[in-house]
Amino acid sequence: MERIVFLFFFTIISTLLDFYFYQIIKKYRTISWTKPLFYLYWSFTLVTVTNLFIYAFSIDLGFYFKTIIFIMIIGNFISKLVALPFLLVDDLRRFFIYLFKKKNVSSSNKISRSKFLSISASLAYGLPITSLTYGILSNNVYDYRVKRRKVSFKNLPSAFDGIKICHISDIHVGSLKNRLAVRGGLDMILNEKPDAIFFTGDLVNDKAEELKGWGDDLSKLKAPLGVHSVLGNHDYGEYTSWKSESEKIKNFNDLIKGQKEFGWNLLRNQNDFIEVDGQKLNIIGVENWASSRFQQYGDLKKAYDGIDEEGFKLLMTHNPSHWNARVTNNYRDIDLTLSGHTHGLQYGIDIGKFRISPVRLAYKQWADLYSNNDQFIYVNRGFGFMGYPGRVGILPEITILELNKA
DSSP, rough: OOOOOOHHHHHHHHHHHHHHHHHHGGGGSGGGGGHHHHHHHHOOOOHHHHHHHHTTTTOOOOOHHHHHHHHHHHHHHHHHHHHHHHHHHHHHHHHHHHHHHTTTTTHHHHHHHHHHHHHHHHHHHHHHHHHHHHHHHTTTGOOOEEEEEEEEEEEEEEEEEEEEEEEEEEOGOOOOOOOHHHHHHHHHHHOOSSSSEEEOOOOOOGGGGTTTTTTTHHHHHTTTTTTEEEEGGGGGGSOOOOOOOHHHHHHHHOOOOOOETTOOOOOEEEEEEEEETTTHHHHHHHHOOOOSSSSSOHHHHHHHTHHHHHHOOOEEEETTTTTIIHHHHHHHTOEEEEOOOOGGGGGGGGEEEEOGGGGGGGGGOOOOEEEETTTTEEOOEEEEESSSSSSSSSSOOOOOOOEEEE
């Protein structure tokens, strides 16, 4: 229900923007060759409205059609948001001219400024569409990058000083079509020779059947101290239709079975530990946690049952909003949190320490390393992709963290 309400208001806002932006192009409607462009313009509005009904009636169009719809809606919406300031400035300028009746401003200047702002708005509108197209054609979704970070902890057992762990997230195997490139990414992980591997959810897009044919590849992920995992919001089969509840339950059980067959240690509101020279490092894994529109299955209190209260604690939780909402307030003894989920929106600027993406509006911690006093969280940018079949600026990530004793 929450998703339908969100889509309802999103559709209204997007449609209003479409009518507002129509003022840019309506002046060209008398030119014969531009008529197809008007049909194309309003097709985006039609797709946005149709998408509301698709979700309302749980119509399953399949991955490719959903991807095309997603690109059209998001690309159109982002483009209008980028161009919106230019139109607002032009309208405000004309409003104040009318309000104060500035006779000394010549009509030629008015037209010149208006044209300049309209052209600027048109160019700004085209920039996101162009960059999104580039993100698809460039095949950046398989351009895996290794991000290396060193983090020091006072509470880290001495036996784990210098331990190298690999963190990956959001594989989304249902989206991955270039098997050779994916194998190259998995080989990059193994070549790092991590002591342990941690996967923070969203193995599939919707269904466990997406794992077919990937068993041999994913089973190759091995580390001396194990491969540990949790579930993400896409792993529960909530975003597709099912013939019956029993079919949905079977799908979920098949996903759980698949991870066990890979040799992964899946933690579902549980804790475990890894041991070196008789010293232990606690691992906590919670199911998907969310504060609003995503499923709420995570139970950190339950996951703490039987844990060594004094030891170092590493938490795996798919959604990074969990860290601000619960961990930093109520679980100050959790030293390191690993999350994913955001993908960095697969769109933004990520150069050195400078990072910016629209996803920052929804998630305070959305990519890389953050700290709060002695607590740290790392948010992985995602190994795979979902929805938009491209990446612009925010590339797929393999995280290598070296833990040191402070």
